[in-house]
Amino acid sequence: MAETEKPVGVAVLGLGNVGTEVVRIMEDSAEDLAARIGAPLQLRGIGVRRVAADRGVPVELLTEDVEALVARDDVDIVVELMGPVEPARRAILAALEHGKSVVTANKALLAQSTGKLATAAEKARVDLYFEAAVAGAIPVIRPLTQSLAGDRVLRVAGIVNGTTNYILSAMSETGASYDDALAEAGALGYAEADPTADVEGYDAAAKAAILASIAFHTRVQADDVYREGITAVSAEDFASAKALGCTIKLLSICERITNADGSEQVSARVYPALVPLTHPLASVNGAFNAVFVEAAAAGQLMFYGQGAGGAPTASAVLGDVVMAARNRVQGGRGPRESKYARLPIAPIGVVPTRYYLSLYVHDKPGVLSKVASEFANRGVSIAEVRQEGLVDEDGQPIGARIVVLTHRATDAALSETVTALKELDVVSSVASVLRMEGTE
C-alpha cells in the first residue's frame, strides 16, 4: 500500500533528547506513520554540531552542514530541534525559502520572531507547525487555532513550566523553603544548574507570548509579557495561602481586556499567584503542565499532560510531522493562520486582579486602621484581613503580621498602595505581594 508511494523526506536538526526520540519513533513506528500519511517518511539527514560515531544513529546520516541539508531536493520537511534562537532562526528561514515545511519546538525563537517566520511560511506556501513549543505533549496550539476558531477566547491561564511547578508543588506539600525545594529539584534533575530561565519566568513568558499570539490573533513577543519569577515566594506565603483555601502556582496568563470605551487590549503576564484549591489548575502538580482556557461559548476547558521530556515532546513534534507530510502527499497545505487582529498590548498597570499582601507591623492600637485607609485612599477594596500577634523566643510580643486579600484592583492602584504602606511608620516591612487568580 503506502510503500509504493513516493516517500516524504525529513531532515532533523539537533540530536538531543527530543531529536533522538523523534528519530527513534520514526524508525519504530515507520509502518503506522506511513499508513497515516499515505506514504513512508524517509530520514534524509540529521544536522549536528559535531559528527561523531557514537550518537546511536547511522553516522552517514549525520552532517554539520545544516545549510546544505535543508536545501536538499529530497527533503520535504525540516524538523528544527536545535534549541537556541541562533542558528535555529537562520536554518528555519533557509528551509522555508527552499520550500520545505517546518516543524519546530523552539519557543524562544517563536516568542521573538513568530511574525517573521509566519510571513516566510506564507510566502513559500508551506506549513510551519509548533505544537511542541508550548506544554510539550499536550495539544494546545491546534485546539486554540482550530477547535476554538469559531469561538471568542477570553482568557488562557497555563502552568507551562515544569521546573517551577515541581518546586512550588514541593513547597506546598512539605512546607519547604524555596531554597530547599530548588536544591531538591536540582538534585532530581528537574532544575538546571543555572535555573534562571525557569525560576525567573523567562521560559513561561516565551510560552505566554506564543499562547497570546494564537489565542487573540495578535502578535505578542516575549518582551511584551509582564514577568515575575518565583524566587520571592516563601513558606509563609504557602501557609497563608493554605489558610485562605488556596495554593500558589506560576501562571502564564493571556487575557482579553475590554476598556471602558469598548476597545480591546491583550494582557500577557507571568507571575506566581494564589489559586483556590477548588480550581482545576490547583491539582496540577509536579512536572505536569496544564492550560486552562475560558471562551465565550465553550466555557471552561482544560488541557493536561506532560509538558516536557524527550518522548512527550517528540509525540507533539511527530504529530506535526505527520500533518505536514499528509499535506505534502495530498498536494495541499494545512489551514493558514488567521488574519491578525493586532490588538494593542495592555501595560500591566491597567490589568485588574485580586491581591494578597503580607505585612509586618508594630503591634500598636490603630495600626490596622492606618493600613486599611491606605487601601481605601487608592480605591482598593479589602476582601479579607487576618492579623496575628508575633512573639520572640521568650514569648514577648514583637509586633504583628497582617495578611490582606483585596478585591480586584489595577496593578497601578495596588503599586501605589504598597509604596504608601512602606512609608507608614507602623509598617516594618511589606513581606509579600502576590496576585490571586481563578476566583471570578
Next chain:
Amino acid sequence: MAETEKPVGVAVLGLGNVGTEVVRIMEDSAEDLAARIGAPLQLRGIGVRRVAADRGVPVELLTEDVEALVARDDVDIVVELMGPVEPARRAILAALEHGKSVVTANKALLAQSTGKLATAAEKARVDLYFEAAVAGAIPVIRPLTQSLAGDRVLRVAGIVNGTTNYILSAMSETGASYDDALAEAGALGYAEADPTADVEGYDAAAKAAILASIAFHTRVQADDVYREGITAVSAEDFASAKALGCTIKLLSICERITNADGSEQVSARVYPALVPLTHPLASVNGAFNAVFVEAAAAGQLMFYGQGAGGAPTASAVLGDVVMAARNRVQGGRGPRESKYARLPIAPIGVVPTRYYLSLYVHDKPGVLSKVASEFANRGVSIAEVRQEGLVDEDGQPIGARIVVLTHRATDAALSETVTALKELDVVSSVASVLRMEGTE
C-alpha cells in the same frame, strides 16, 4: 479586508439549542469569523421541520425543503444539527454528493455510519468534521486525529455523558440512592423524561465507537461496544468504593489489546467503574466531561470541559465551520483521514480488568474459604477482601457481606466465577459486580 472576498455560504439544518446558538454566534461574531476565514460567512438558509415566524430568526431563512437547501449552488458548508439518525443521514449524504463540506454533531449517526460518510466525503473531496459529536466543547477529535497522529494511542477513557456523571457525582457527594439522584437530575433538567439513552450507556457507547475509530484507525460501530449502564449502582457500592479510596464513574473506554501472539485487537466498552480518587478523572464532577488519553510517547493527557449545552456545543461546531470555510477560501481541504488499520474488535470476554464484587453470605465458619476458592479455581487473584457482619433490627446476626477486589482478570474468568459463586449454598446473593479502572 475580508469583506471584499466572495462569502462562504452556510446552511444550518435544525434549530434546537445548538442550532440557535450557532446562528446567533455567526451573527454576533461575523467580523471576527470573517477575519479568521479570510471571507465572510453567509447564512443561506435553515432547515426546520415546520416553518414558523416565532423562531427568533428571519422567517425567510427558514425552509422545510432540506433537500433543496443542501443542493443550493450558493451553499458551501452544511451544518447538520437535526438530531436523529434519519433524516440526518439522507441530508448529509445528499450534501456530500453535491460537493458541500459537512459539519455534524450527530454522534448516533456517526457511530452507525462513520465509514459510509467518510467514504462519501472522500469521494466528493470535501471536509467532514464532527468535533462536537464527542464531549461537546472539548477539543478531542482534532487532538486525537492530528496532534497524536505521530504517536501510538494505547488507551482512551472518557467521562462523556453529562447526565450519568451528574447522577453519579450526586450519589458520591450525598450518599443518595440511584433513584433519588435520577429524580433530582430530572427535576434540574440534567436528565430527560425517558433517560434510557443516558443511564443505560447508549449515548456513551456511541461516543466510545467514535473515539475508538479515530484513536485506533479502525472502524468501530456502536453495536461493537460492550455496554453496561448505571442503574444497578447502589449507595452501598459508593460507600464500599470510598472505603477503597475510589469513586464510581461511567467510563467509555477504548483500548489497544495485544494478544499473546503479538497481534492486536481493539476493545471498546462502557460501564460504571471504580476509579481511584487520585486519578484525574475522579475529580471530574457534575455535568463536566473529560477524556483521558494514554499514548506511547505522549504519556498521560486529559481534556476537560463542558460536554453539552447549546453554547459549548456550538463552539465546537463553529470551530469546524471555520476550518472548513478556510479550506474553501484557500482552495484546499483539511487533512484526509488515515488509512484504516482495521484491527479486529476484541470480545469483552478477553478483556482484562480489575473487579469489585459485593456478596451477601451466611455467616458460618468456612464461608470465606469457600468463596475464595471459587476465585482461585478460575485463576482470578484476589487483591483485597473485606468482610462485615450484618445484624437485623434487633441486633441479631443475619449473615455477612463480603467485598472482594481482584487483580486483573478476564471478563470470561470473572463471569464463570460469579456463576459459581451464585451456586454456592453459603452465598445468598451477588449484589454487585463492578470493574475498577485507572490503577495500572
